[in-house]
Amino acid sequence: MNQDMHFDLVVLAILLAFIAYSLLTRAVERSLLTLPIIFMCLGYVLSEPLRTAAPPEVLHEGKRLLAEITLVLVLFSDASHVRFSQMKQSWRLPARMLVIGLPLSVALGTLVTWLISPEGGIAMALLTAAVLTPTDAALGQSVVTSANVPEKLSETINVESGLNDGLVLPFVLLGAILASAGMAGADTGGLALNAVLQIVLGPLAGIVTGWVVARLMDVAQARRLIAASAEGVVFLAAAFAAYVLASAIGGNGFIAAFVAGMIFGNSYKHNIRFVREFMEGAGLLLTMSSFLVFGALLLPDGLAHASTKTVVIAVMFLTVVRVGAIWLSLAGSGLKPREKLFLGWFGPRGLASILFTLLIIDTYDFANEAELLACVSITVALSILVHGLSSTPLARWIGEADDS
Template sequence: MMSQGLHLDLVVLAILAAFIAYSLFSRAINRSILTLPIIFMCLGYALAEPLRMAAPQEVLDEGKRLLAEITLVLVLFADASHVQFSKLRQNWKLPARMLLIGLPLSILLGTLVTFLVSPEGGVAMALLTAAVLTPTDAALAQGVVTNSSVPEELSETINVESGLNDGLVLPFVLLGAILASAGMMQASTDGLARDALTQIVLGPLAGIATGWLVARLMDLAQSRRLIAAAAEGVVFVAAAFAAYVLAEVIGGNGFIAAFVAGMIFGNSYRHNIHFVREFMEGAGQILTMSSFLVFGALLLPDGLAHASLKTVVIAVLFLTVVRVGAIWLSLLGSGLKTRDKLFLGWFGPRGLASILFTLVIMDEFDFPDEAELLACVSMTVALSILAHGLSSTPLARRIGKR
């Protein structure tokens, strides 16, 4: 027992050393082709076997679920809080096309592709797979979003889309998981639509109430100089989880609530919300590192073990035909050049949201072909981390030379 405890301590020490090393050399790493997701996915994969030997499986399962829920709540709240309605009025057409047309098209095309490649899973599993693999991750496209060579219209569009699509796709993930689970258990679908509708309706209501109330209270505290600067980040974290818990109490979906609360908070709060950015760049980055490390250590090995030609084909099609095709169709008539449409279509990397959705739904639901879903997500995210991470800087420079 002592030997196992010492083994776990050494693994944890190696992980903390990696966190420190990355932070120390972060500026130099940002100038290279390496990215945070690439580094910590590979590190996690290297530590997969030592980690499994050092801790019981139930402890690892409970830990990854807790990490997934915490990270997903904060990411949804933080991403949504940065989307300002006032700015969207000036540059809303491209993001609106990609979110209102491109996102449903991605889910529709993804469902069709998955069902055609793997029909034995059924339509419900195809829908669930498509929904989980639709949201994009701005962390994998930082080389594009922050590159001054990229036209502001394109970088802002990628930023807004990645900030909103993970929250907008949540109802589809929930619906797919419920239908797939009900089909497996051969359960009656009576009340299924009602339960899903209840979660989708009450979740936003909890988010609206929490986001607006906390914003008003913070404005009042700021105006009267009652709140210390260090406490602003505490309010941000507490507000995100308050929305989640309130929704769960009244029967809504907590993740949808966190997303809506962030959007309402960001647009109701009258002062600078710099503390959200500061938190996500500090403590939030540790959660991001941990999530990609957990993906590499606990999901990727299982995904690769169950990978097949079908899962590889699905992964490649989601990163190319499904994503690029859906965005291309959504941007028809927008006036963009062909290279710009392809650029926006390609930079829809799959990452944190897909990982976290998979961890959460696999813990909450039982459905058929879990191993194949895990393999599809693992292959898609791993390929995306490598392909988008390595291509972001070169393509950003190329698009800037128009």
């Protein structure tokens, strides 16, 4: 069998898996299995055939492109559904978790990583903590949508997961730059200034893009100039326009996409359902592809470099770091201990951590890349399994506890 035919067969197997999952989505929702579990395992099974069928440079460029496209759309989409008006009424819990819990998670994670692996240095510890801080509600979707979970808890999880991947970006960028500079022995002054410019100019590009596109689309809607089928194109173009504009002026494109989504969602005066519809369709395909790529290309490499240290770091991030930071951030909130534990536990690591790692490793050169990959791979794999399998029973538990 020649290489082209081998590659075609692997791609066909992947496409058939996409079709099979789509046909059985309702059945999967009723089981303990989740999309991330299924496609991570499928990717791992197809890892060797995929590496054999495709040239390394094709796989490398493909996973980077997939990472950039998916992350831009996820950031824009998640932020576009956060309403300032709604947050005025129920902002306290997610605000505590984001304003206090997120920096605390990064700080505590940095300390834990440095204590366990001091040879990596404080910069690598910061980068590891920042990459492993953002959460992914898709891994515990049954919690967010479950009728058993009190609305204040499910809404808090939803808002936090929608915002924290964008808010943690400056920490990821700073950690990557400092780790890269430390390896090269270069003066970090210029790099620090570059980081500040990216963090400042990125949001500016996002604000301009989000507001202008929202205003133009409002005019088009009011005058009945836009067809419903074209609304998704505007969403796509706006997300990538923010990214490109930020990159052109020296800002961070991912921060720009996140801010643009928030400004667009709160400035657009008509129904924004087309963003959700796109992400439930084409966005679902990107999500399936991302977890498959994780299982096929990242997880095997991560496991190959795994050590006792990386496993301990992964377990600590899923337990002590996350739960401890959230518990402290919710002190004085009036929540019961079990509710604090519930919110702390459901901080699964997934898509954002995977995509940040792909992009950081490809963009920057720093020592201990293998250890970072191992930490992220093991943490995400464990999170996919334990959070996915525990979401339904724990949603039922918190609901029963709330009724009693």
